[in-house]
Amino acid sequence: MLSAVEALAHLLKNASPVNEEETVPTQAALGRVLAKDIASQVDVPPLDNTSMDGYAVRSSEITQVGTVLRMAQRIPAGSVGQSLETGTIARIFTGAPIPQGADAVVMQEDCIVQDQNELVQINSVPNAGQWIRRRGEDLTAGKLALTAGSLLRPQQLGVAASAGYAQLPVKRKVRVAAFFTGDELSLPGEPLKPGGIYNSNRDTLLGVIRSLGCEATDYGIVPDRLEATRAALRTASANHDLIITSGGVSVGEEDHIKPAVNAEGRLDLWQIGIKPGKPLAFGAVRKQQQSDQETWFIGLPGNPVSSFVTFLLFVRPFILKLQGRSDLSSPSYLMRADFDWLKPDRRNEFLRVKINAQGGLDLFPNQSSGVLTSAAWGDGLLDCPAGQGFKKGDMVRYIPFSGLLS
CATH class of the missing domain: 2.170.190.11 (Molybdopterin biosynthesis moea protein, domain 3.)
Structure with a gap:
C-alpha cells in the first residue's frame, strides 16, 4: 500500500488544469479561479x-x-x-x-x-x-494585482475592482460526475429497504464538490451489478473531467468498481495506508465518443467517514489542481493533544477532534468509520503517523475542516 504522501503525489502528478477559459463580470467571479495574471490599470489610490x-x-x-x-x-x-x-x-x-x-x-x-x-x-x-x-501605496499602474491560479474570494474581487477590472478571465468550472453503489442504499424520503440504510454519502460528497466551485452531476444510486457499473462509467465519462464513486471499492463479490474501471479504462492505484479510508481507487475511463481521451476516476470507500476523509485529503487537492489553483496543500497547525493515544495503528490515522476551551484537542469517543457524527461534531482531523502514538500534552498535527471545505 502507498502511504498518504505517496498516494497524493501520484494523484497530483497526473492532474493537469483544464484548458478552457472564459471572461465573466467581476461580480460573478466569486469562487472562481483566475486564469491569467492581472496588472493594475491605475494607481491605487490615484492621488495622495x-x-x-x-x-x-x-x-x-x-x-x-x-x-x-x-x-x-x-x-x-x-x-x-x-x-x-x-x-x-x-x-x-x-x-x-x-x-x-x-x-x-x-x-x-x-x-x-x-x-x-x-x-x-x-x-x-x-x-x-x-x-x-500616498498615491499608489496599494498598487501602481502596471503592477501585478492578482496572480493566475488565485481563488477569487470577496477580497480578491475588491482588489480587482480597485485595479479597474469590470471583468475577469477565469478557468471554466471543473465538471464532476458522482454515483453511489450499493443495493442497500435508499434516498432520504423513501421507505428503507429491508436491511437498508439511507445514503448519506450522496449529500456529503455532492456538498463538498459544489463547495469547491465545481459543476456536479448526480447519477444517483447504481445497482451492485458489473454491467450497471460499467454503463454508469460510460455515461459519466462523456462530458466530465472527473468521475467520483462511493462504495464498491473493496474486494468482496459484490464490489464491482475495480473490474468495471479496468474494463472501461485503467486503474493505477488501489488501497492506501490510512485509517479510515484504506480502499481508494484512482484511474481513468475512456470517453466513448473520443477513444483517445479519458475522464479521471476516483473511487472512494462506502463507509461515510472514510469517504469524507479520503475526499478531503486526496480528491480535494486533485480537483484544485484541475481548477488551476496554486494553493494545493491542506492547511495544518501544531496543537496540543488533551488525550492519550497509546495504541497506534500500522496505518496513518486521521482522528476526528475538536478544539476545547483550553486551546487543546479533544477526541470524539467513537472513531469508527461508520460514525459520521464524529465529523459533524469535530473541528478537524488529527494526523497521527503510522505506528506513532502520543500522550496527553504532546504537540500533534491538526488539519482544520474550515481549511478543507473551500
Missing part, C-alpha cells in the same frame, strides 16, 4: 488622500500647541481642492485628495473651531506625512 476627517496643513507652520490658522477651503471626498495658501488650512474629509502645499492632516478631534468656522485652533503638533495615504 487623507485617512482621517480633519484639517490639511503645512506642518512647518504649526510648531506649537494652540496655533490658530484660517480655514480657507473645504474639501469633501470626490472633489479636488485648490493649492493651500500660506497661513491657511483646509477642512478635509476621509478619502479626499490632499491639496497641493499641504503635507499633513490633523484630526478634527485635535482642533477647535473659532470665529464662526473661519479660524481653527490646532492642539497638536503634526509630523509631515501623518494621516496621508
Whole structure:
C-alpha cells in the first residue's frame, strides 16, 4: 500500500488544469479561479488622500500647541481642492485628495473651531506625512494585482475592482460526475429497504464538490451489478473531467468498481495506508465518443467517514489542481493533544477532534468509520503517523475542516 504522501503525489502528478477559459463580470467571479495574471490599470489610490476627517496643513507652520490658522477651503471626498495658501488650512474629509502645499492632516478631534468656522485652533503638533495615504501605496499602474491560479474570494474581487477590472478571465468550472453503489442504499424520503440504510454519502460528497466551485452531476444510486457499473462509467465519462464513486471499492463479490474501471479504462492505484479510508481507487475511463481521451476516476470507500476523509485529503487537492489553483496543500497547525493515544495503528490515522476551551484537542469517543457524527461534531482531523502514538500534552498535527471545505 502507498502511504498518504505517496498516494497524493501520484494523484497530483497526473492532474493537469483544464484548458478552457472564459471572461465573466467581476461580480460573478466569486469562487472562481483566475486564469491569467492581472496588472493594475491605475494607481491605487490615484492621488495622495487623507485617512482621517480633519484639517490639511503645512506642518512647518504649526510648531506649537494652540496655533490658530484660517480655514480657507473645504474639501469633501470626490472633489479636488485648490493649492493651500500660506497661513491657511483646509477642512478635509476621509478619502479626499490632499491639496497641493499641504503635507499633513490633523484630526478634527485635535482642533477647535473659532470665529464662526473661519479660524481653527490646532492642539497638536503634526509630523509631515501623518494621516496621508500616498498615491499608489496599494498598487501602481502596471503592477501585478492578482496572480493566475488565485481563488477569487470577496477580497480578491475588491482588489480587482480597485485595479479597474469590470471583468475577469477565469478557468471554466471543473465538471464532476458522482454515483453511489450499493443495493442497500435508499434516498432520504423513501421507505428503507429491508436491511437498508439511507445514503448519506450522496449529500456529503455532492456538498463538498459544489463547495469547491465545481459543476456536479448526480447519477444517483447504481445497482451492485458489473454491467450497471460499467454503463454508469460510460455515461459519466462523456462530458466530465472527473468521475467520483462511493462504495464498491473493496474486494468482496459484490464490489464491482475495480473490474468495471479496468474494463472501461485503467486503474493505477488501489488501497492506501490510512485509517479510515484504506480502499481508494484512482484511474481513468475512456470517453466513448473520443477513444483517445479519458475522464479521471476516483473511487472512494462506502463507509461515510472514510469517504469524507479520503475526499478531503486526496480528491480535494486533485480537483484544485484541475481548477488551476496554486494553493494545493491542506492547511495544518501544531496543537496540543488533551488525550492519550497509546495504541497506534500500522496505518496513518486521521482522528476526528475538536478544539476545547483550553486551546487543546479533544477526541470524539467513537472513531469508527461508520460514525459520521464524529465529523459533524469535530473541528478537524488529527494526523497521527503510522505506528506513532502520543500522550496527553504532546504537540500533534491538526488539519482544520474550515481549511478543507473551500
